[in-house]
Amino acid sequence: MKMKRPSISEVIKTEIVCPNDANPMGILQGGKLVQWMDIAAAVCAQNHSEHIAVTASIDNVSFKRPAKIGDVIIIKANITRAFNTSMEIFTEAFVKSLNSDTPQLINEAYFTFVVPELKENFSLPQVDPETKLEVERYEKALENKLKKTLK
Template identity: 45%
Template sequence: MSQKAKTAKESYVVMTELVLPNDTNTFGNLMGGRLMYWMDIAAALAAMKHCAAPVVTASVDNISFENPIKLGNVVHIEAKVSRAFNSSMEVHMKVWGEDAIQQYRYKSNEAYYTFVALDPNGRSRPVPQLVPETEEEKDLFESALRRRQLRLILGGKMKPSDATELKALFQL
């Protein structure tokens, strides 16, 4: 069953949260675990929009925290599918903090989550391919193969010698 390819903008989701005292650590910053929880929800919504099916988290790539988000600030999580494979989808996220009182936004972090689409029996199922449109989407799409190979190697599902995209980076 072939599915119609979709664009990244068709999966685009923005999730907004207010950082409350229960969300913070002793320094008054949003806890990393709480942010990761919110990011997982936003990414799952984007993946579900892309494939019109239930999804489960397969992996979470490196999350680097560039700037803390303070108590009372607003969190904006932008998520959209960056590449679709057979039954899995990579979702790229950008996280912004916003001080609504001082009226400024700042980047907090970026990350990639991978989701697998499920059929009614809980087994993986094919997903629509992704058609990148913008230059940023095309860059994310192309580099997704390398990120996928790295995830598979780290997860023990691929031998490093089989990672042709990664090897090509290091051949002169």
């Protein structure tokens, strides 16, 4: 079975918050941020699977702090685990303003992507976690999948 390290499929995407992305208060719309995160996660899933993947679910989306017009948004997407035709992608978003050197976490979420075209006798490359964090996320991904299956 083919094994791939999470670092191979990692995606880092940056955006600048423009007026069109903001609500009347001048802060980034939540739906816009989730859209950017979805694209980063989709590219990560496609890097890993080498197939077109569709979003099946988005879990634990939580908005921790606002971003304002002119801020830079940095989105990081990492595969945690692949199953048969589905993959979990952990996605984090950070904000960096012009007067700060340190990006601050503003959002994180778990995306599940599925490759619908895969047939019964074919499964995705499996994830080969390397770092302690990757191993922790790999183990938690199974718990997350079982919880969703039992719902």
